[in-house]
Amino acid sequence: MNILIINGPNLNLLGVREPDTYGNQSFDDYLFILQEKYSKTKIDYFQSNIEGEIINKIHEFGFSADGIVLNAGAYTHTSVALADAISAVETPVIEVHISNVYKREKFRHHSFLSPVCRGVISGFGMNSYRLAIEAFLNY
Amino acid sequence: MNILIINGPNLNLLGVREPDTYGNQSFDDYLFILQEKYSKTKIDYFQSNIEGEIINKIHEFGFSADGIVLNAGAYTHTSVALADAISAVETPVIEVHISNVYKREKFRHHSFLSPVCRGVISGFGMNSYRLAIEAFLNY
Amino acid sequence: MNILIINGPNLNLLGVREPDTYGNQSFDDYLFILQEKYSKTKIDYFQSNIEGEIINKIHEFGFSADGIVLNAGAYTHTSVALADAISAVETPVIEVHISNVYKREKFRHHSFLSPVCRGVISGFGMNSYRLAIEAFLNY
Amino acid sequence: MNILIINGPNLNLLGVREPDTYGNQSFDDYLFILQEKYSKTKIDYFQSNIEGEIINKIHEFGFSADGIVLNAGAYTHTSVALADAISAVETPVIEVHISNVYKREKFRHHSFLSPVCRGVISGFGMNSYRLAIEAFLNY
Amino acid sequence: MNILIINGPNLNLLGVREPDTYGNQSFDDYLFILQEKYSKTKIDYFQSNIEGEIINKIHEFGFSADGIVLNAGAYTHTSVALADAISAVETPVIEVHISNVYKREKFRHHSFLSPVCRGVISGFGMNSYRLAIEAFLNY
Amino acid sequence: MNILIINGPNLNLLGVREPDTYGNQSFDDYLFILQEKYSKTKIDYFQSNIEGEIINKIHEFGFSADGIVLNAGAYTHTSVALADAISAVETPVIEVHISNVYKREKFRHHSFLSPVCRGVISGFGMNSYRLAIEAFLNY
Amino acid sequence: MNILIINGPNLNLLGVREPDTYGNQSFDDYLFILQEKYSKTKIDYFQSNIEGEIINKIHEFGFSADGIVLNAGAYTHTSVALADAISAVETPVIEVHISNVYKREKFRHHSFLSPVCRGVISGFGMNSYRLAIEAFLNY
Amino acid sequence: MNILIINGPNLNLLGVREPDTYGNQSFDDYLFILQEKYSKTKIDYFQSNIEGEIINKIHEFGFSADGIVLNAGAYTHTSVALADAISAVETPVIEVHISNVYKREKFRHHSFLSPVCRGVISGFGMNSYRLAIEAFLNY
Amino acid sequence: MNILIINGPNLNLLGVREPDTYGNQSFDDYLFILQEKYSKTKIDYFQSNIEGEIINKIHEFGFSADGIVLNAGAYTHTSVALADAISAVETPVIEVHISNVYKREKFRHHSFLSPVCRGVISGFGMNSYRLAIEAFLNY
């Protein structure tokens, strides 16, 4: 099985930003653990702060990968273009969030992506990514 | 570990209602499989169509169970009382949905429960319950 | 033909509440007249102030009765769960109101039930029930 | 008894427009059946696509007829003038719709006419007209 | 004088839930003090998490008691049915809240009950109940 | 000076409709008095229930009359087409209402016509027309 | 007859502010002309930029004057207190505006005063005051 | 090919109204040029200020013409009845506007017609009609 | 104990305005009774129709009095400045209303003051003031 994890804007700062809240673990460290745990699954990773580059990557993997785990960060709430990219490709996408977005500001409660994703997982910290991979493996 | 699964209104009809969509499997059958798979975990189950009885059950388990998996069905979108019950108890609650509620009518996009739950899992069919249990086990 | 009439919250007070407006006739008295008039039709009756018990009753009759006449009272305007129950069963449901709800407070103008009922009859006093039965008989 | 049926815009196309949905029966044919069935009742009929002509007709009959059955079609949702006409006359008016308007686009859920009509009957096909006549006869 | 106090959902947890905020005093203990203080007044008490049971109780006492003190908890903000019950009975009802609801989430600022109650008392802790009884005694 | 008075839908019923409120005076009687009083001014009159005919009349007089006094009745609140007609012609238009529309239903508080009229006079009974003529004479 | 004219905030600058638009005539000059023209009518005048002082003046004259002509300026759109003052007194009040407020910013389209005034006259320049006096004289 | 052009309210004033903006060319003159240019295409023309007459014309041509070019003017923004007429007939309709309606008042940004037309062309002056004909010829 | 009662706009007319509704008792008379009843408590009184003077008075007493009972009348619904004044001082404030404001116009349902007051008492006539004093004495 072949899965792509995409992280959107500001998620490159995980482990640096607000360490009291998010801990000292960078996403690269967490990714290494995931890849160890799911050694039979090919897990690719991409991060960008640029909306259009995320779209490019979805196009690139969206006809060959078995699943995409997408944490689009703030673009979740503003990007119709990202939603269209998800609709346009064949690979199913699962939307994940580290924090429970529904506990935060009101403008984070709406997602343009949810209606075109297979499902949504929100609020389980780094575990949200693992649960998404579990969801693909059990489908 | 001790986990309670609660199903809200109309979920007693799973396996009966719209079998083309939801299949012929009743929740009881699925529960049996879950209990088999997580044999070290005590999994209790409760279903009611009455909002106040669900609140009663949350009160009953909410100071002793390790986790509650709650699919509140339509009460998700209308019940402040249920949200208050979740806030009042100590056991963490995970909100689950079988379907991806964000693909459905607009009034199903808002949840009174999400801001007081630990996290939300929506759209993975019966698997949503299993992922919630995984989330509790990995916390 | 087998028809179930369901009355929702506060409708048990018909004949007691505001007699100047609603008259001294209780629903039981009216039901007797209806049953006389439509003697070839089996007309069952159920009233409850508890939302979930109305759902239970819809489940119980919703795969065997030929029609349900539902005056859900105030739950008309607030209950997604009741609407889901109507969608889940096979028996068609007609929504009725004694008063013309559109002449009353604005929050009574919206019904969660109307989009999942076969039709709506509002404003004809007790006659609204009779017209609903006529509608089932002529379908 | 003397009843006027008024059909508003596009209802002249009944039997022509979308025959798969609405059948091949024109309103004239249906009217003939109605008049047969209620032979003791004088049933007049008027159709116009022009809002103001419908107002004229309501003025003409609104002080002499015993009842008006009005399917105002799309003007239901946009015409304050029609509502004022109904308020201005003495004859009671019943609002009818062939389809269940609450299953359709959101802008069809609001009616300017409902608050000034005696009652509303929606969703019973051609039968909606018959039920309205029944309602007048039983008042 | 004969007064009924009704507590709605989650208020059975007073003294248990969030003791730092609400203290260790259960409502039963407080009720005992109230009854001592107003020994000439008969004070009945009822609590339920089920909306319809509260309606039942209002019907039961609403034609004989001199006053009802109602803390409907979360149902304050969502229950049209409860408001209808208050309108339907003869006994006046005073709406009370322990906390100042206007300091809390926005959805708690609207009450369906206030327009049909005699008055509203909000924000005085357990004292809110006592002030309501004073209000009845001084009427 | 040459002034045209236009009355919109349902205003043909003045003197007939609700005589307790509006009196027994028809607009024709009032017009006669106006014409007497302002004998040096040519006062034409037109009434129609048809929106488009009012537009036609505005076109016809809108390049030659010195002023138009328009009581558009319910079309005030719904007709963009009437507003466009007023914008398109050269004759200034004064919007009048017999009743104080701001005391009535909320949908009567908005006027599409006001922003394209010279001014608005509302609430002075039949006198509203006379004040509008005064306004033209004093301009 | 005894009439009071009240001007609200910033109207003391008439004749000074934006003379190209409003001309060089101060309100005092205009008032003199009015008093000349209606010499049989006692016309008092008051201006203040302070909301509460206008309320005081309405209280002072509101039980003895025959009419109040009120241009409340910007307080028209924000002052519930002024509206309450008008409701509390016995003298009828006519709301006037020099400009056509419906041609200006959207927040000027709503008036808290209109529903409690006898009528509204807007858009006729200084003439708006004269028309209001005419309206009182003809009542 | 057989095409009908329909112009709605106030468009009869083209060439008369605001000549600085719209030029001196009447629609009749422009129509002559169009007919010259597309001599192989039969181009009919209809204008009315009456909403219902436009509906009548759509019914008349809507089962025989190959295309309808509709500039409904202000009715674009208010007429559900016109939208229903377009839905009811078989001939495809293209919505055109002379000006770019999106540069104008907000209430002109919404069209009831667009969702039931084949396409929309807005902002190209008289050329909008020509482009619509091109669109039909190239379909 | 030292308590200040503040009455806002139009409340100086109590006993004068609408005597059928409010009775003939002026606030001064009522105040005398209150002072008699709570003779151990120093009760000061202030009334003004000027928003800023009420703010001045809150500043003056807000660091020395034990409690302020504030009926801000119409300023309740519009004055952010008054709310800021309450926040700025140390003395707790209780918001009172004579009528049940939730039975009145919608714009009276929102209070800028409630979130910064200790509590709210609404609907008990003159008794609302007494209940507020009781609340201070029992705190």
Add this chain to the structure above:
Amino acid sequence: MNILIINGPNLNLLGVREPDTYGNQSFDDYLFILQEKYSKTKIDYFQSNIEGEIINKIHEFGFSADGIVLNAGAYTHTSVALADAISAVETPVIEVHISNVYKREKFRHHSFLSPVCRGVISGFGMNSYRLAIEAFLNY
């Protein structure tokens, strides 16, 4: 004449994505046909999924090209920056859409670009581009 066509996000997938709907023709193939047909016109082409790169391209051509045909895809509905770019340059821009956006989700009905473009063409498939070129040639 020198025209630039710009395609926004996801339009690089034309011919690949949903071939049943959009056909097998890529935009490059269609462009070739356009260039053949309008051989006297220089037609440049640019596509990007990155909002800022589209802005860069508008800046680059916006002072030299004769026209820009812009299908901004999803950025149409969310990008104020793109609208500002169009305002900032001298070359006129025509907004085009392949599908009729008004038949799709509500958030696609609003365009930030329309008010700053010369005109809008929506719903004619690939032909929308050709009509835009026609519009430039006929201006």
Add this chain to the structure above:
Amino acid sequence: MNILIINGPNLNLLGVREPDTYGNQSFDDYLFILQEKYSKTKIDYFQSNIEGEIINKIHEFGFSADGIVLNAGAYTHTSVALADAISAVETPVIEVHISNVYKREKFRHHSFLSPVCRGVISGFGMNSYRLAIEAFLNY
């Protein structure tokens, strides 16, 4: 150069109110420092809690001062009259706020004054006043 600083409601409490947040410095002390620093500039100062007095002061200085620095406090969000005063005078006005109002309650995000002021400076503590003076000096 001649500059007037105006402080609105509650700002007289600076240095007294919430000293942990705002420090012990009164505005008078700060003003002294400002006057020292800009000794060539005449800096007048006015504070009032009364909306109308602030308007009076703007009228008084608004045709002679070179600049007005206005911190209108809570009136920023509610006073159309203040905005009109700023529009009416010739002296440019700069709106300042001590705190960053956009971090506070939502109703503080809207300012009636901003559209009629030269510019806005918000969030720099007492420094906001100094920056405004700098802005006038550099204009």
Add this chain to the structure above:
Amino acid sequence: MNILIINGPNLNLLGVREPDTYGNQSFDDYLFILQEKYSKTKIDYFQSNIEGEIINKIHEFGFSADGIVLNAGAYTHTSVALADAISAVETPVIEVHISNVYKREKFRHHSFLSPVCRGVISGFGMNSYRLAIEAFLNY
């Protein structure tokens, strides 16, 4: 001291775009003057039309610079991602605008950035940048 100035979309056209309004001065020329004036402060500069590149730059300088002056142009109103970037870094950010955005279209009145910036300066032309630097120097 080390300060970074960031300009967002379309601000590269300063001096080119609409020279009558913005003058002929490019930002580079202005920057040179600023650097001269504040020669002891290191002032870096970055401009991009790409949202994600601005985020990258904020990340790059956000843990080392002493202050960031950000004119995000149109992204101010649409970019949650930019707001998150500001929250994530340690360097304080001041939001500036050349024009007074509150005088422009309504959608420019809302800023996602303001609540996470130290302060906002809007409407002083190029001087807005200088005032922001002053604000950093005086903090």
